[in-house]
Amino acid sequence: MDFLDTYSIKARLFPALIAILPAFVLFLLAGSWQSPGLPEVMTGLGIGVLFYAMADLARRAGRRVQKRLFRESGGHPINAELRHSDTTLDPGTRDRFRNFLADQIGKPAPTPEFEIEEPIATSRFYEDCFTFLRNNTRDTDQFRVLFNENISYGFRRNLYGLKPYGIAINAIAVLAACVLYIYQPSLGALSQGKIFVQGGFALLHALYLILAVTKHSVLDASKTYARELTMSCDVLIRNSKK
Template sequence: MDFESIIRNSGLDRYDRNARLYPALLCILPVFAIVILWFPPAWTMIGGLLSIAVTFGGIYLLAQVVRYRGRTVENRLGRRVGRAKTASLLCHNNNELPANSKLRYHAFLRKKGQPIPTHEEEQANPEAAYEAFRAAVDWLLIYTRPNAKASGLLSENISYGFRRNLLGLKPVAIFFLGLAIVANGYMCWISGNKDQIVAALVVEILFACALAAWLFVIRPGFVEDASAAYAKRFLEQCEQKSGTPRNPSPSRQ
């Protein structure tokens, strides 16, 4: 089965493939492993089904479901990730950015017509100040869109989206892994092929490692780290001297 051709013909762009489709494939990878190990003839049939899924939009639908799961996680984490995190970095009472850098970002945004609150205004009404910073971030997303790929911003956005969507799929991934571990163990029990049993035991160890990764690595902090890296790289665009973009497209965050 030529997965590369199937993915290439799916119509998904770089962001969709890396941040949405690949988390979904990692989620169902244990099922593929069981099929390859114990039911090799079925592998050809799966390739045909995947081709049909691409033709009728199944892969695109899968990417949209992953997007929904990721955005649900993002809403749950609130100001710790995403655009909300970027806006929080601009707040005067947030110390994650160097003070001088933040002053330059504020000055740039004011120069571009964004109503950036002063420290006194933020102290008087923190929520109103935060909403002003959030509006400035929304504007900056459009302003920087044409330069996103060249600046490395797209790569940081993909990294954040990938991790966010992995966290969104975590319950599903653990379910498939648990199912695969049980199925693999059962097939070992009833199989009389020693070579296949040895291979299955190796796969069982890999499944256990994957389960540990989903349980102990794919956590909110894993997503927050990527979100902070993206937010800081994103705000660095205030140092650029590019003009207002033409035909801006919406953010993929």
């Protein structure tokens, strides 16, 4: 049943559905729905299996593309708002969050001079802060906004990982539609009107994947998640005083 939790549905199943939509549309257009028979049943089962497989692939493809994106961009965002040089938060809030995290991980908070002189040690400090926050904000009821941002990031990352597969499925669906239209086999056929519907949907689907599913959208979501993770310090500080 873990496959049906909120994160899996929104961050893995939804990207998989978007990736295989051209095949599903072709199935609906080519099937005989007045008297569905064995071809429709078998094709439907095949798409169901493909849907499940694509959801699993979404997770693995998303993780692979995440490593590449963060390697190219200099690493994943690690609570940049806590650095002395960052002006996102007011100095008082920034210092309060940084000092709290320093106490939790058992390391001294870096000074402005230390951040400049020891960039590697500074990065390790903020990596430890990031890990602490990740491990202590898993309560999805208490950190609902953070959980939603994590879903948003997971959805964009996994869909970006599936992008080449989605484009390939789109092309195969268009090719299959042309074959069905030309040869009109008994297992499924398309009229001229339906072939235009398939082609129009394929065009919109391809444009969405090319223009909207981008490296920038994934990195933007990762920064938003990291920023919300920093803001979760407020809740953790309140909890520590109870």
